[in-house]
Amino acid sequence: MDSLLQQLGHVSAVIGAQWGDEGKGKAIDILSGHFDVIARACGGANAGHTIVVGGKKHVFHLLPAGSLHEGKTVILGSGMVIHLPTLLEEIALLRKNDIDIIPRLLLSDEAHIVFDYQKEVDAVMEERRSQKSGGKIGTTKRGIGPAYMEKAARTGMRLGDLHRFFRDGGDLRSELAWRNGFVGALFSVSLNVEQEARNLEDAYEILKDCIRPLPSLLDVMEGRRILIEGAQASLLDIDHGTYPYVTSSATTVAGALQGLGLAPRLLSSCIGVAKAYCTRVGSGTFLTEAKGDADNRLRERGGEYGATTGRPRRCGWLYIPDLVFSARLNGFTNWNITKLDVLDEEDIIPVGMGEENGKVRYEELPGWKKSTVGITSFDKLPENAQHFLQFIETKTGVPVSLIGTGPGREQMIIK
Numbered sequence: 001m002d003s004l005l006q007q008l009g010h011v012s013a014v015i016g017a018q019w020g021d022e023g024k025g026k027a028i029d030i031l032s033g034h035f036d037v038i039a040r041a042c043g044g045a046n047a048g049h050t051i052v053v054g055g056k057k058h059v060f061h062l063l064p065a066g067s068l069h070e071g072k073t074v075i076l077g078s079g080m081v082i083h084l085p086t087l088l089e090e091i092a093l094l095r096k097n098d099i100d101i102i103p104r105l106l107l108s109d110e111a112h113i114v115f116d117y118q119k120e121v122d123a124v125m126e127e128r129r130s131q132k133s134g135g136k137i138g139t140t141k142r143g144i145g146p147a148y149m150e151k152a153a154r155t156g157m158r159l160g161d162l163h164r165f166f167r168d169g170g171d172l173r174s175e176l177a178w179r180n181g182f183v184g185a186l187f188s189v190s191l192n193v194e195q196e197a198r199n200l201e202d203a204y205e206i207l208k209d210c211i212r213p214l215p216s217l218l219d220v221m222e223g224r225r226i227l228i229e230g231a232q233a234s235l236l237d238i239d240h241g242t243y244p245y246v247t248s249s250a251t252t253v254a255g256a257l258q259g260l261g262l263a264p265r266l267l268s269s270c271i272g273v274a275k276a277y278c279t280r281v282g283s284g285t286f287l288t289e290a291k292g293d294a295d296n297r298l299r300e301r302g303g304e305y306g307a308t309t310g311r312p313r314r315c316g317w318l319y320i321p322d323l324v325f326s327a328r329l330n331g332f333t334n335w336n337i338t339k340l341d342v343l344d345e346e347d348i349i350p351v352g353m354g355e356e357n358g359k360v361r362y363e364e365l366p367g368w369k370k371s372t373v374g375i376t377s378f379d380k381l382p383e384n385a386q387h388f389l390q391f392i393e394t395k396t397g398v399p400v401s402l403i404g405t406g407p408g409r410e411q412m413i414i415k
């Protein structure tokens with residue numbers, strides 16, 4: 001671990017290399033203890049990670065997976081879109097378990113607010129998309145697209161605006177009434193002005209001291225060890241992903257740095273996280289998607305159901321060109337390959353190598369047919385499992401440093 005930490009340096013990012021749900025939370029959990037600041041930069045409550053609090057599993061959407069580590073400063077950065085009632089629920093859940101995160105929670109005043117009406121707009125837009133060829137995106141319906149749309153249209157509301165309404169006497173209701181006319185005209189959706197106002201008031205009451213201008217967040221981060229927790233993943237990036245079947249934020253490390261206002265030269269390492277196979281929720285291309293038996297096997301062994309929506313994930317095999325692409329986009333310094341054990345019973349493991357005449361060309365690697373669950377040292381892995389991981393290293397040019405061998409915190413090989 002010490003030599004890995006030395007390699008990672010002061011500012012490290014953990015970024016998904018596929019279509020999300022790679023299991024970034026576990027690496028974050030293991031590494032968080034060694035950093036001072038845990039920061040989320042982009043996205044919103046479309047993310048979902050399971051955290052065990054008070055012996056029970058809970059799904060968190062906004063607070064980073066590293067939040068439970070006592071004494072760590074938690075930052076939600078400027079690139080995020082935040083549904084305040086969801087954030088309050090997560091804070092309340094922690095408080096019920098005697099964890100008061102407020103004194104160490106910092107929210108950029110540049111982050112945008114997600115309103116309830118934007119979730120409705122999300123649903124209306126999905127319905128409209130279903131009427132055209134190409135169909136729905138399969139969004140999480142958390143209002144992410146509409147919130148970023150308003151950000152880009154410069155009609156969004158930011159956390160810093162709450163000071164204007166609740167501290168400086170601004171007229172919130174007339175602002176919301178204007179918004180009502182605006183979304184009504186565009187989407188035939190109407191705002192529940194009183195409910196939206198109450199959501200903001202309740203949130204401000206609890207969060208007012210957490211909302212800070214970016215320069216003060218940069219002061220907090222100055223010279224400290226920062227772990228950046230990526231959300232969604234590279235192939236869902238608004239620019240470089242499989243558009244239009246993507247999310248609405250920049251999900252690469254460049255997006256994360258922009259979302260936090262951190263200068264790129266401060267980054268010392270970037271861990272790419274990929275499953276030993278591949279999954280996707282929502283629509284869009286998935287060249288190596290498995291069919292029939294294999295699809296079901298991977299889903300059942302891997303527990304592949306969406307944390308945010310409960311939807312069954314589409315399952316398939318690794319596609320090396322995607323890993324190479326993600327590694328280039330993000331400059332991965334290390335791989336975390338997760339859920340190796342899910343492949344334990346496969347006879348052969350197909351790995352997509354590229355396309356020829358419109359068909360995926362596979363290389364078939366021999367399976368290992370032995371349990372790898374809970375193995376913590378690379379040398380103890382079956383030879384074919386070692387070979388599989390070395391194959392990923394060779395084909396992508398990035399060393400595999402962390403290998404997940406089960407859901408537990410300790411079920412990880414650190415190489």
Ligand code: IMP
Pocket residue numbers: 019020021046047048137138139140141142143144145231232236245246247248281282283
């Ligand atoms: P949206 O981000 O809710 O607009 O959804 C756009 C696409 O991104 C859909 O295919 C979602 O399933 C996918 N997506 C968004 N967030 C996540 C995530 O955290 N994990 C996996 N897929 C996600």
